[in-house]
Amino acid sequence: MGEHVRAGNLDIWTEQVGRGPEVLLVGGLGDTVESWQFQLDGLADRYRLIAFDNRGAGRTPMPDGPVSVEVMADDAAALLGVLGLAPVHVAGFSGGSIISQELALRHPGLVRSLVLQSTWPVMDPYLRSWARFVRRLVEFAPSERAFLEDFFLDIYTARAHNDGTVDQFIEEVLAFPHKQAPRDTQRFLDAFIDHDTTDRLPGITAPTLVLAGGLDPTARPELCRSVADRIPGARFEILEGEAHQPFQEIPETWNSRVDAFWRELAPVT
Template identity: 80%
Template sequence: MGEHVGAGDLDIWTEQVGQGPDVLLIGGLGDTVESWQFQLDGLSDRYRLIAFDNRGAGRTAMPDGPVSVEMMADDAAALLRAVDVSSAHVAGFSGGSIIAQELALRHPELVRSLVLQSTWPVMDPYLRSWARFIRWLVAVAPSERAFLEGFYLDIYTARAHNDGSVDQTIQEVLAFPHKQAVEDVQRFLDAFIDHDTTDRLPRIAAPTLVLAGGRDTTARPPLCRAVAERIPDALFEVMEEEAHQPFQEVPDEWNARVDAFWRDTGTRG
């Protein structure tokens, strides 16, 4: 069971499972602890996994005032310190991968390694237009289901839509009692649309694995590659048949690859 953890000026909803080296999991737009369920279930025999709801998502409140990626990276740092973790393997997807980049830049002592899934250094015009589309879609969609059905077209593969996995996810989201307010979705998106780590990525010293989905139409492989090329000695791999969130669609494959990276990092460390 999760609990609220006091970290900085927030009470952050946090779930901790397992035993072993510490891992921090950072979600993307509106995603909560539950988005990492396949990792919480599949890796807890080897790692102590810490997942949390970002500010304004799920059970973590959105304070008044501006929202920035830097602020959310500081939230993650405050959470690690609050649960007495001096250094963790950090994995983030989509917006969570950008938070993870900032965490490694602002608090390098806390980051043992980085896994960046579906990431970018700065949104290109295509991705920026898509983010702005989602920003207004969430406000004008005729229902929550209609929004999710449209949004998920760019998040999951056709395979997941056709085999019923996406419909099951939609049912779970619709039943989730801790809804994210429309304005909080928009504030989260606003924080990322013009955020840029391009010139600072070479300062990241943590061992890094960048993963891209070959069928991802948002954080496309060239954007992910641009991150890997700027982080010294980063590994870059494309999961050719996957989209934006392979850690959910093919969790066994994703978990095995990330576990191998963490084990190698631990050996070298």
């Protein structure tokens, strides 16, 4: 059962499950702790998992003032500080992977390892154009359902669209009572469009696993690889046949892979 945790000047909605080495899960655009449900269910027998709603998403409010990746990384650091946890394994996807990069750069003592799913060092022109398209879609889609149907075309595989998985996700999102305001979605996107860690990635010292979906049309494998190439000793793997969010589409495979990575660093007791 989640709760609000006061961290700095922000009440961050946080859910903690399981026992063992601590793992911080960092979500992407508008995503809430529910986006990590397969991990909260599938890894809690081995790890203490901490998931949270970023500012402006779900049950965490969006304060007035500038929104930046640096601010959101500091939110995560403040949450870990209040919980008295350090260092922790950190796993982030999409925008959450960029927040995770910044967390490792700004607060290296808090990060035991990094798993970066569907990541990039800086948006290339194609990804930047896609992000701006989503920004417009938020405003002009005729309904929430229409927005989700269009947005999810680039997020999930054709397999997930054809077997009903995406329809199920859409119904769950539509039923979720804590909606992200369209303006907050746009402010989140704006924070990432020109954010650039290219020259700073070599400063990350935490062991890092970078995962790419082989069919991801947004955070494409070459973008993910460019992150791994810049982080000393980072591992890079392509999940063939997968798109942007394999941790939801093939959770058992994804959980097994990151579990093996964490176990290599220190055996789970």
